[in-house]
Amino acid sequence: MTTLIEAEHLTRYYGKHCAVNDVSFTLAKGEVLGFLGANGAGKTTTMQMLCGNLAPSAGQITINGFDLLDQPKAAKRNLGYLPDTPPLYKELSVQEFLLYCAKLHGVAKNSVTDAINRTKERCGLTEVAERLIVNLSKGFQQRVGIAQAILHNPEVIVLDEPTVGLDPIQIREIRTLIRELGQDHGVILSTHILTEVQESCSHVQIIHQGQLILNETIAGLNRQMDTGTLQITTRLAPDINSLLTLPGISSIETISENRIKIHHSVTANPAEQIAEHIITAGWGLQELTPIKRSMEDIFISLTQEHREL
């Protein structure tokens, strides 16, 4: 695996306020990294630093082997960036705008047309190519923004909240596109929509008050999320004390008379024993559902934990 981005000890101050504090991470080819964080957590600042729009107060960024400070042109040639507000010249048509971007990114003359056509198709812009950007809906403008970022086929694609303002169908299309792009590029996307990370990313990072508090693969995160909870509904009220004697159960929470929540350890899944126990006791098992900890829960618990520290 080739490392595309290496960010080391990134720190950025705005005056005295520290927006990003000692953030380090890497991105390899074939990875889609989700950057999660509440508003003002430092997501956009980090991305702006990665793309050379903002100089870090301390730290180093290497893109595809080129230092962003020492060889900015070479580093930026490997970079496609969609800022939080898509940078569009609204008085140009989509075709003109993409042509300008292609020239700006130094796409070879003989492959410009190909690159533009391919990108238009990928982002669903073929129909609106001749229209002025100012007349397009917000969703289409966002797509033009994405098109601009992937036009020159960069190794690293940085997308700052790419699905903002899109309708559900477009969101799905864009997520598919991101997964596709992730196969042979390195993609970083920031968002505060948690399902988006679950759906399209292979890695996730949570940033909170400028600090990186989680850096995990999605699979690892899913394992964390499994920390089991079972929801059980019975016809008759179950005897909680007898259930607690079963191995692997850590605690039981009563929701209503006939409904309980059982928390158990990750290693042992006591669902089978619980079912057997309830049936032999004759309480009339009606429902036994495993509850996954959602991304929201993890996000909230992580950020709150940090607040308490």
Place this chain on the structure above:
Amino acid sequence: MSLILTIASREFRTLFLSPMAWTILAILQFILAFLFLTQVEAFTTLQPKLASIEGAPGLTDIIVPPLFGNAAIILLLVTPLLTMRLICEERRNKTLSLLLSAPVSTIDIILGKYVGILGLMLLIIALTTLMPLSLLGGGELDLGKLFANILALLLLVTAFTAIGLFMSCIAGHPTVAAMATFGVLLLLWILDWTSGLTDQRSELFEYLSILRHFQNIQSGLISSIDVSYFLLFITIFIALSIRSLDNERLQK
């Protein structure tokens, strides 16, 4: 180099996509044509008297310097309006990040912007020059003097534009950029007026005055002092613009 041209050509074409460039060209042309015709009228009334004087000013002397002088004053008012949006608007529309994250150096961006807007300025000067050239149909012109006037206006306008570009880099709002540019230009224009009022002439002020250098070249005396004044002026403000855009990444 090709990057500079790419940025410049977009800048130039965008000017013509809005009514801005067309309006300015039309109004300028109308006013200058009026002034030109007034000068031609003045010449025809004066002609019989001039014929009797030995070494009297010719057609070129009576028509060209006033026309270009007036064009300079009008451009002093118009240039801030044209340059105010160069960087400022990009920053406000967040399109600057497109340039900053592209493999383009700050020098390319500034020079591209500068060359783009100079395209429009050249067009204005060309259209102004066409007026005296039309007299060739019925008379003779001192082409050397005409060339000196074109050169003077060209140097003047490139200097104006350089200040405008710099102001657009540092101002947060286009209107502020325009006001600041206009203020500086006007100050430089009137700087040597004080020398006429008192006995104490300030050589520094006289040297700094942009009007004096402009008029020197306009009179047909193309000296390296005046030309280098303009070149120095342009270089300083272009360099300052590049510095200022470089700092964009550091500030906040």
